[in-house]
Amino acid sequence: MAEPLVDIVARSIYISLAAALIAFTFGALISLLMLVTPRRLSEMLIGVFDALVGAPTVVVGLIVYMLIYPGGPLGFLKLLYTPTALVVSQALVALPIVVTLLYRYFEQLWSDVKELVLSLGAPAGKVYPLILRESPPALIAVYLIAFSRAIGALGAVMVVGGGIEGLTSVMTTAIALEVLLGNYEYALALGGILVMLTVGLSIVARAIGGLVWR
Amino acid sequence: MEVRLEDVWFSYDGRRYVLKSINMEIKGGGLHVVMGPNGSGKTTLLKILSLIYKPTRGSVIVDGRSYWDLGPAERDSIRQHIVYVHDKPILLRGDVWYNVSLGLKLRGFNNYDYLEELIKRYGISELLKSSSRSLSAGQRRLVSIIRVLALKPRVLVLDEPFNHLDSSRVKILLEDIIAMAESSLVVIATHYVVRELRDNAVKMYELVEGSLRG
Numbered sequence: 001m002a003e004p005l006v007d008i009v010a011r012s013i014y015i016s017l018a019a020a021l022i023a024f025t026f027g028a029l030i031s032l033l034m035l036v037t038p039r040r041l042s043e044m045l046i047g048v049f050d051a052l053v054g055a056p057t058v059v060v061g062l063i064v065y066m067l068i069y070p071g072g073p074l075g076f077l078k079l080l081y082t083p084t085a086l087v088v089s090q091a092l093v094a095l096p097i098v099v100t101l102l103y104r105y106f107e108q109l110w111s112d113v114k115e116l117v118l119s120l121g122a123p124a125g126k127v128y129p130l131i132l133r134e135s136p137p138a139l140i141a142v143y144l145i146a147f148s149r150a151i152g153a154l155g156a157v158m159v160v161g162g163g164i165e166g167l168t169s170v171m172t173t174a175i176a177l178e179v180l181l182g183n184y185e186y187a188l189a190l191g192g193i194l195v196m197l198t199v200g201l202s203i204v205a206r207a208i209g210g211l212v213w214r
Numbered sequence: 215m216e217v218r219l220e221d222v223w224f225s226y227d228g229r230r231y232v233l234k235s236i237n238m239e240i241k242g243g244g245l246h247v248v249m250g251p252n253g254s255g256k257t258t259l260l261k262i263l264s265l266i267y268k269p270t271r272g273s274v275i276v277d278g279r280s281y282w283d284l285g286p287a288e289r290d291s292i293r294q295h296i297v298y299v300h301d302k303p304i305l306l307r308g309d310v311w312y313n314v315s316l317g318l319k320l321r322g323f324n325n326y327d328y329l330e331e332l333i334k335r336y337g338i339s340e341l342l343k344s345s346s347r348s349l350s351a352g353q354r355r356l357v358s359i360i361r362v363l364a365l366k367p368r369v370l371v372l373d374e375p376f377n378h379l380d381s382s383r384v385k386i387l388l389e390d391i392i393a394m395a396e397s398s399l400v401v402i403a404t405h406y407v408v409r410e411l412r413d414n415a416v417k418m419y420e421l422v423e424g425s426l427r428g
Binding site: 112113115116117118119120122123124126130133134137 | 265286289293294295296298299316321361362367
């Protein structure tokens with residue numbers, strides 16, 4: 001008997017929400033740090049992150065696996081085949097897109113707001129409150145994109161989570177497993193929910209982003 | 215107020231100079247007109263005059279002091295007298311009222327009487343509650359012009375202010391520019407040199423491939 005659909009969906013959502021939050025937090029910090037590093041270095045780094053956006057998620061899973069398997073450097077943490085391992089691997093999958101989107105956004109926003117403040121003869125310190133005022137819709141959009149990327153990852157979560165029923169089984173791994181077992185209706189139902197979630201979030205993120213990206 | 219550029223050079227990429235050995239002096243009041251084809255460096259020159267860009271080489275002397283050698287507080291104090299209208303208007307998220315009153319708010323002014331007078335004069339009263347994203351190019355320009363005129367600056371720098379404006383608004387703006395030039399310094403870069411500007415200019419400059427011909 002397959003695990004109740006609602007349990008898998010709920011587990012997938014909370015794991016991906018946590019992963020997106022971690023990716024977003026570290027991504028925001030990295031992108032802000034890159035803004036204050038010399039331009040040549042930050043352009044080189046953003047090139048690396050751009051390339052990593054398309055990296056196969058199974059390779060990300062493999063790297064995490066090599067770190068946390070019992071003989072690995074972080075093996076003592078006993079994270080392999082736990083929800084925490086899924087969170088970490090999904091966060092790493094989502095991190096590059098968060099960095100590239102936030103870096104480009106902050107770079108443009110900083111330049112525009114700074115020029116605006118200076119052009120109005122206002123003190124340079126007024127740049128910061130205006131940036132805080134302008135940012136929230138873009139930040140929400142980037143978080144949703146990170147969530148969408150995390151919840152759709154298959155390879156990474158399969159390698160480090162194993163798709164254990166009741167523990168690390170999420171929508172992507174459950175779909176793969178149920179297809180192998182011939183439970184096509186169940187797999188299709190999960191696939192439908194996953195598509196609705198990812199496509200729906202992409203539409204919402206695009207709508208919010210359309211309000212802020214110039 | 216006196217602003218003097220001494221042997222100013224500017225490069226965006228450290229290789230190609232878009233301004234070459236610019237020497238220019240504006241002081242007291244009056245209208246100064248900078249002409250030149252697209253890509254001649256007019257916008258860069260105006261941003262240096264407006265104390266937004268720091269020259270790659272050379273000095274910007276304001277009232278006898280080298281501006282970029284001053285501390286942040288002294289720079290803020292000087293810059294409050296110089297305002298600049300971008301060729302491509304920068305508007306923030308929010309309605310037209312927020313954007314048009316932004317200069318006064320950032321500068322801590324509480325009297326909106328003159329701003330309201332300008333809003334009526336330029337005929338944008340009905341737009342005040344509209345989103346800044348919904349404005350046409352001409353309306354965006356009007357908002358950016360009105361918000362700096364409301365500051366009654368000692369030095370007003372305008373970059374292609376007539377672009378996208380209809381003839382009735384061009385006429386009003388020309389009247390305001392000429393009236394302001396009686397008591398303030400007005401520097402304007404435009405390819406739209408009408409008789410009114412030519413007749414009222416105290417000096418006209420031509421910028422060709424980054425070099426000034428006074």
